[in-house]
Amino acid sequence: MNALTVGVVGAGRVGAVLGAALNAAGHRVVAAAAVSGASRERAARLLPEAAILPADEVARAATDLLLISVPDDAIAGVVAGLARTGALRPGQVVAHTSGAHGLEVFGAVDGMALHPAMTFTGADADLDRLPGIAWGVTAPDRVFATRLVADLGGVPEWIAGGQRPVYHAALAHGANHLVTLVNEAADVLRAAGVEQPSRVLEPLLTAALDNALRMGDAALTGPVSRGDAGTVAKHLARMPADAVPTYLAMARRTADRAIASGRLRSQDATALLDVLAHATPTAPTTTAPTTTAPTTTAPTTGSAA
Numbered sequence: 001m002n003a004l005t006v007g008v009v010g011a012g013r014v015g016a017v018l019g020a021a022l023n024a025a026g027h028r029v030v031a032a033a034a035v036s037g038a039s040r041e042r043a044a045r046l047l048p049e050a051a052i053l054p055a056d057e058v059a060r061a062a063t064d065l066l067l068i069s070v071p072d073d074a075i076a077g078v079v080a081g082l083a084r085t086g087a088l089r090p091g092q093v094v095a096h097t098s099g100a101h102g103l104e105v106f107g108a109v110d111g112m113a114l115h116p117a118m119t120f121t122g123a124d125a126d127l128d129r130l131p132g133i134a135w136g137v138t139a140p141d142r143v144f145a146t147r148l149v150a151d152l153g154g155v156p157e158w159i160a161g162g163q164r165p166v167y168h169a170a171l172a173h174g175a176n177h178l179v180t181l182v183n184e185a186a187d188v189l190r191a192a193g194v195e196q197p198s199r200v201l202e203p204l205l206t207a208a209l210d211n212a213l214r215m216g217d218a219a220l221t222g223p224v225s226r227g228d229a230g231t232v233a234k235h236l237a238r239m240p241a242d243a244v245p246t247y248l249a250m251a252r253r254t255a256d257r258a259i260a261s262g263r264l265r266s267q268d269a270t271a272l273l274d275v276l277a278h279a280t281p282t283a284p285t286t287t288a289p290t291t292t293a294p295t296t297t298a299p300t301t302g303s304a305a
């Protein structure tokens with residue numbers, strides 16, 4: 001695509017990194033909005049050639065593409081404010097990077113939703129993760145969106161506007177809740193006296209994730225998939241109380257999926273379903289999780305929100 005003149009509002013974790021990726025792809029980020037110290041630091045590091053300007057001046061300088069990467073709840077207000085002050089111009093493409101929002105936040109402004117299905121922290125290393133990722137795109141102009149995503153090394157996944165909350169819920173459920181599940185498993189291992197849970201978990205969870213992505217429900221192993229009611233009952237009786245409600249909810253859902261996919265035959269599931277039906281989730285306590293340090297080597301993909 002011809003080199004685009006781009007503006008970024010604002011230079012947060014996503015905006016600064018995508019701006020740097022656009023520069024690397026041959027486009028020119030000429031201006032960015034950054035007010036807080038963190039955004040200014042990111043802009044200086046990742047967008048050293050961009051002028052730091054108020055949002056309306058960024059929009060005026062961005063003759064081809066204005067990237068709006070502000071918190072989800074702020075997008076509609078930012079777009080409306082820019083439109084009201086006449087800072088947006090015909091022919092300029094306006095894009096936001098939210099997963100859950102579609103085109104409704106643009107009001108009367110023509111825009112597109114370009115959500116990178118990846119986690120961003122604003123670190124330089126985020127740039128290395130962009131090649132090959134999927135982008136959840138809702139756009140009237142698919143040709144422009146396809147080229148832009150390709151320039152950033154990604155592949156578009158077309159999402160109907162009304163389905164974006166569902167699309168984003170799936171990513172949050174998979175990536176964010178995976179982090180919680182991994183950390184909960186690490187806590188339970190610590191309760192069993194294991195000093196380095198990540199060393200135990202990394203090979204196992206890496207294989208499980210890899211298998212699940214390739215094989216779907218057929219990847220399932222373990223006591224639920226075998227209908228081993230006694231083992232599951234033992235787990236429920238001995239696990240730290242904080243972990244029981246999550247374990248039980250996941251075991252019930254795992255049993256449903258194992259039966260529906262033919263992994264577990266209904267006639268082998270009776271005792272297991274009985275254990276799961278009669279177990280009572282322990283009331284969540286206010287005890288803080290036992291982990292404070294991240295499980296540094298756990299193979300999580302992190303947040304995609």
Ligand SMILES: NC(=O)c1ccc[n+]([C@@H]2O[C@H](COP(=O)([O-])OP(=O)(O)OC[C@H]3O[C@@H](n4cnc5c(N)ncnc54)[C@H](OP(=O)(O)O)[C@@H]3O)[C@@H](O)[C@H]2O)c1
Binds near residue numbers: 034
């Ligand atoms: N982080 C992720 O992993 C990720 C992944 C995919 C998509 N997204 C999406 O990308 C968007 C930005 O997320 P982020 O994680 O980059 O957020 P962030 O790091 O909190 O950055 C938000 C940026 O928006 C600016 N801002 C905040 N409130 C504003 C307002 N009312 N008006 C104008 N500017 C405002 C901030 O400026 P100051 O700091 O100067 O106040 C900051 O530069 C969101 O829609 C999010 O859903 C995030």
